[in-house]
Amino acid sequence: MAPVVEVRELTKSFKVPVRQSGLGAAVKSLFDRKFTLVDAVKDVSFTIDRGEIVGFLGPNGAGKTTTLKMLSGLLHPTSGTATVNGHIPWKRDNTYLRTINMVMGNRHQLSWDLPAGDTYKLHQAIYQIPDDEFERTLEELSDLLDLHDLLTKPVRNLSLGERMKCELGGALLHRPEVMFLDEPTLGLDVTMQHRIRDFVRSYNLRHGSTILLTSHYMADIAALCERVVVIHRGQLLFDGPLAQLVAKFAPVKRLTIELDSADADLGSLGTVVAHDGFTYQLEVAKDETTDVTSHLLANYNLSDIAVEDPPIERVIEQVFATE
Amino acid sequence: MHLVRVIGVHARIGILKDLQYRVNFAGQLVNSALGFLLAIGSILVVFRHTDLLGDWTQTDLIMLIGVFSIVRGFINLFVRPGLQAYMEGIRTGLFDYVLLKPLDSQLYVSIREFRIWSLVDLLTGVGLVVWSGWVGGLDASLFTIVLFFVTMLAGFSVVLAFWFILGTSAFWFIKVDNIFVVFDSLFQTARWPLAIYPGAVRILLTFVVPVAWAVTMPAATLVGKLEIGSLWLTLLVPAFFVAVSRIFWKIGIRHYSGASA
Numbered sequence: 001m002a003p004v005v006e007v008r009e010l011t012k013s014f015k016v017p018v019r020q021s022g023l024g025a026a027v028k029s030l031f032d033r034k035f036t037l038v039d040a041v042k043d044v045s046f047t048i049d050r051g052e053i054v055g056f057l058g059p060n061g062a063g064k065t066t067t068l069k070m071l072s073g074l075l076h077p078t079s080g081t082a083t084v085n086g087h088i089p090w091k092r093d094n095t096y097l098r099t100i101n102m103v104m105g106n107r108h109q110l111s112w113d114l115p116a117g118d119t120y121k122l123h124q125a126i127y128q129i130p131d132d133e134f135e136r137t138l139e140e141l142s143d144l145l146d147l148h149d150l151l152t153k154p155v156r157n158l159s160l161g162e163r164m165k166c167e168l169g170g171a172l173l174h175r176p177e178v179m180f181l182d183e184p185t186l187g188l189d190v191t192m193q194h195r196i197r198d199f200v201r202s203y204n205l206r207h208g209s210t211i212l213l214t215s216h217y218m219a220d221i222a223a224l225c226e227r228v229v230v231i232h233r234g235q236l237l238f239d240g241p242l243a244q245l246v247a248k249f250a251p252v253k254r255l256t257i258e259l260d261s262a263d264a265d266l267g268s269l270g271t272v273v274a275h276d277g278f279t280y281q282l283e284v285a286k287d288e289t290t291d292v293t294s295h296l297l298a299n300y301n302l303s304d305i306a307v308e309d310p311p312i313e314r315v316i317e318q319v320f321a322t323e
Numbered sequence: 324m325h326l327v328r329v330i331g332v333h334a335r336i337g338i339l340k341d342l343q344y345r346v347n348f349a350g351q352l353v354n355s356a357l358g359f360l361l362a363i364g365s366i367l368v369v370f371r372h373t374d375l376l377g378d379w380t381q382t383d384l385i386m387l388i389g390v391f392s393i394v395r396g397f398i399n400l401f402v403r404p405g406l407q408a409y410m411e412g413i414r415t416g417l418f419d420y421v422l423l424k425p426l427d428s429q430l431y432v433s434i435r436e437f438r439i440w441s442l443v444d445l446l447t448g449v450g451l452v453v454w455s456g457w458v459g460g461l462d463a464s465l466f467t468i469v470l471f472f473v474t475m476l477a478g479f480s481v482v483l484a485f486w487f488i489l490g491t492s493a494f495w496f497i498k499v500d501n502i503f504v505v506f507d508s509l510f511q512t513a514r515w516p517l518a519i520y521p522g523a524v525r526i527l528l529t530f531v532v533p534v535a536w537a538v539t540m541p542a543a544t545l546v547g548k549l550e551i552g553s554l555w556l557t558l559l560v561p562a563f564f565v566a567v568s569r570i571f572w573k574i575g576i577r578h579y580s581g582a583s584a
Contacts, residue, residue, distance in 0.1 A: 125328045
């Protein structure tokens with residue numbers, strides 16, 4: 001099966017004005033603007049199959065959103081190629097735009113003063129959705145997202161989480177085959193993050209839609225995506241299953257040990273990252289794990305030992321810190 | 324058909340929104356009344372000193388003010404609010420959602436917002452046109468009426484395209500609210516018939532800042548002052564401005580960099 005998304009050496013540079021802070025510099029820049037070119041995305045390539053949920057990971061400004069925006073046709077790349085569903089996104093054919101959508105966690109498109117249901121009617125007209133199909137989809141989305149009571153209240157009276165649910169509902173009315181979700185859980189509390197995650201998963205299962213997702217919250221990615229694409233400073237660092245990411249980038253293993261003594265000095269074996277009573281957490285270089293474990297077993301009175309990968313957040317943090 | 328439906332739903336949403344703010348209706352009434360009094364007042368003052376301005380009589384000029392009001396109503400009904408929302412969208416990044424829609428983006432921007440109370444201006448204009456036609460003994464032949472609608476349509480297209488040409492600069496300069504002030508000043512030139520301006524200015528007001536042209540043509544048609552020789556302009560000027568605005572828009576979209584996340 002041909003991939004839905006094919007990206008080859010995609011690059012986007014922005015011209016960014018530079019100037020010193022202060023009034024003098026501001027006045028000077030009125031007449032003499034200086035720019036630098038910043039590569040937001042550089043030579044990024046990947047493919048995505050139909051029905052996949054792929055997570056984009058990266059710190060702020062890594063190029064995740066820029067990549068998503070090029071794929072949804074909002075931005076023209078500086079160089080490189082991409083096809084989504086057989087279309088070149090930035091040509092913005094209406095047939096293409098009808099099969100995709102993008103939701104941004106920090107930007108809302110529902111009309112502030114009106115109930116979401118009114119704006120949904122607008123989307124119905126724009127996407128030419130027949131009445132019966134519209135009703136059916138709306139019913140399904142309302143059930144999945146629990147929207148029933150929300151659609152008749154003016155959007156300004158909704159909570160942030162409720163608003164996000166309505167945004168998602170509105171974005172899916174035309175049943176897009178490819179969805180770009182940019183930080184959909186931004187600013188939401190944990191319960192609401194769960195709701196949104198559950199929804200995205202069940203929607204994907206039901207309709208087999210392809211979903212590209214960016215999020216700051218590791219939990220979103222861990223819960224939804226079997227595959228992650230890690231972007232850092234515009235470049236692709238990793239593309240593969242989440243578990244492999246940890247294996248590849250975590251240079252250490254984490255040992256959780258319970259001893260009979262509360263003041264053992266384990267510093268010579270590795271880095272003690274936590275110590276609480278008789279429980280110690282020790283980070284040890286991966287290839288020394290076996291040696292350290294046998295040393296511990298031979299020389300200490302252990303009541304328990306567990307060897308794990310460090311938490312994903314920590315791995316990611318290290319990946320981004322080392323560049 | 325699709326487009327008619329989209330326009331219809333947007334108009335409906337616009338009306339729903341405006342109905343929530345009734346004070347705006349009162350504001351619009353006062354605004355229109357002031358504009359009306361000012362326009363008529365200045366004509367009455369001028370005609371205390373003369374009977375003809377160029378070859379335009381007082382009744383002819385009231386006809387012109389009628390058309391001026393109609394065009395102003397047209398602008399405020401959706402051109403200005405649409406462009407305003409678009410510029411705001413460029414700054415906040417909400418324009419992303421316009422580009423995501425499977426519609427021609429330029430067309431969508433121009434029909435997206437709708438300020439129902441601006442119909443007051445439009446209706447005042449229609450009233451003035453009818454009144455001055457009545458008093459001035461308008462030759463209401465089918466030809467004149469058709470010609471009026473054709474020139475009116477040409478005027479609307481030119482004004483819309485001109486707004487877009489000004490507004491498209493937002494893609495490069497991001498914050499261009501002053502454009503509205505610039506346009507309002509330029510639009511004042513349309514209060515007087517093109518004929519009273521000296522030759523060079525007349526060319527400027529037709530081919531560079533075509534607002535006076537857009538208002539004068541339909542009014543001249545009704546008061547029997549349209550030179551048939553200049554009829555070709557009715558096609559050429561709108562075609563030119565619409566083409567330029569489309570080219571600007573296409574280039575602008577390529578330059579759109581989005582507000583960063």
